Amino acid sequence: MKIIEVNHLSYKYNEKDVAINDVSFSIDEGKYVAIIGHNGSGKSTFAKLLMGLLEPNENSIKEFGIDLNRKTVHELRSRMGIVFQNPDNQFVGATVRDDLAFGLENRCIKREDMDSIINEYAEKVNMVEFLDKEPENLSGGQKQRVAIAGVLSMNPEIVIFDEATAMLDPRGKKEIRETILKMKKDNPGMTILSITHDIEEAYQADEVIAFNDGKIVFQGKPEDVLKDEKKLQEIGLDIPFVVSLRNKLEAKGINVRGSSLEEVVKEL
């Protein structure tokens, strides 16, 4: 089933600044899709359009088979969740516990049920011991994990990560990547859209969509898309050393699996 259908979607911030230019594609239910592209290629705008935070042109976005417009935006939004880039700017509560409660309050969940839900989802992202900590005492990765727990506690069918790892240190990045994979394993039916310019993360996905200048440059399996180094460089993306190494090895007839440097070295 196609869970997201985009038909001739365009969006401009003003006359000169066209962010999305006549984009059409669809995403199947339960897929993990990575959207890559350099800064300013329109991928974050795209995420906001999908969440209904920006208003798309008429009949251009269908989610769960329902057209996204002013009337349906609240209903559709309640079935989706998004994790943004800046860990600080999406932390609403005074403590982790309050932040998780914020989303539940919006959903009108009864107070008596909140504590068990908060504990359940904090456990899923390994944040139980930090429940009463203030955001200034948490690392970026921990704050992002709280954001993920906040999104998961709403039982969304689609989760969007809008460069959720971009502002984190390598350790935080790894934590979040692992959390996403675990989340995918726990909820096989969940559709995940990950907007990133971290090519290594794109490798984890089932499908990759590359954006450039508000247009889709290609869509396909990560192995196929990421093999084409020249094209990636053309749209302004860095190829990580490991990927580059692997591509070169493959060209010489040596097949290596694994996405991290350690794994590749091990294979060799």
Added chain:
Amino acid sequence: MSSITLGRYVPRDTFIHRLDPRVKILSLILLMVAIFISYSTWEMTFIIGGILALFIFLLALISNTSFKALFKSLRAMWFLIIFLLLVNVLVKPKDAQWVAFSIGSLNIYWESIFQSLKIILRLFLMVSLTMILTTSTKPLDLTYALEWYMKPLKFIKFPTHEVAMTISIALRFIPTLLNEVERIMKAQTSRGVDFKHGRISSRFKAIISLIVPLFIASFQRAEELADSMEARGYNPKAKRTTYHKLRFSVNDLFAFILCGAFMAATIVFTVMDFTIKTPLFVPWLVIGCFCVLVYLFGLGAANARRYKK
């Protein structure tokens, strides 16, 4: 930054920390009234002021507020204090006749010295009380309490929930913005801006180089925060449940009665024009103080026993 940390919430588990924030706010107001009531004679003012000071010190002791911080607040007010002293000493009170000493032809009256001491005492007590409140209560709880008190305003369509949400978000972002200030200051210092030295005009210019980026960053933050809140289903107009519940316990009732009694007693003293020479004044005062002490002791003992369990 030290002036900002003054009066900041200190997480502890004391009797006062556990009180309902609504009761704490109301008690603050009641005690403030008691502090600011004036009496007919100096002796009365200082006797009642002294009792209140003792009581407030006791509160600080119970709530584990550091006395050092309380006195630091006095130091922060030094300019105000000197100003008050000067104004009061130089202006001759109407019926002043009790000369303390003279500087040249200028007479300094005891009355004016008392007057300024009285104002300083009141200021100090007021600030101490407020500091006890803020160090013993989570800012968020204060917000919830304020929201509760604003509830009647809902009838005139006052957006109480939005106001409370705004305050709580502002409180949440104070540390974040302070970090940002520090970062921008470092960034600008590394570019040659001097925040600490130089003439006032150049320092003012330096401040602008701090404020402009800070404002831009804050607006960006606000926009992102709004997006994220909306994405999580926040709609101020829609019905929401609340996770926090304010609980009114027996202890809260006791604390409220105690502070109410203080205010009532001070009002009675002024209305009936009590002075130290009023017959039976001293015995009544002693009995009153004794009652309060017994009351406090009982309260402490009752809580200590419950605490052991």
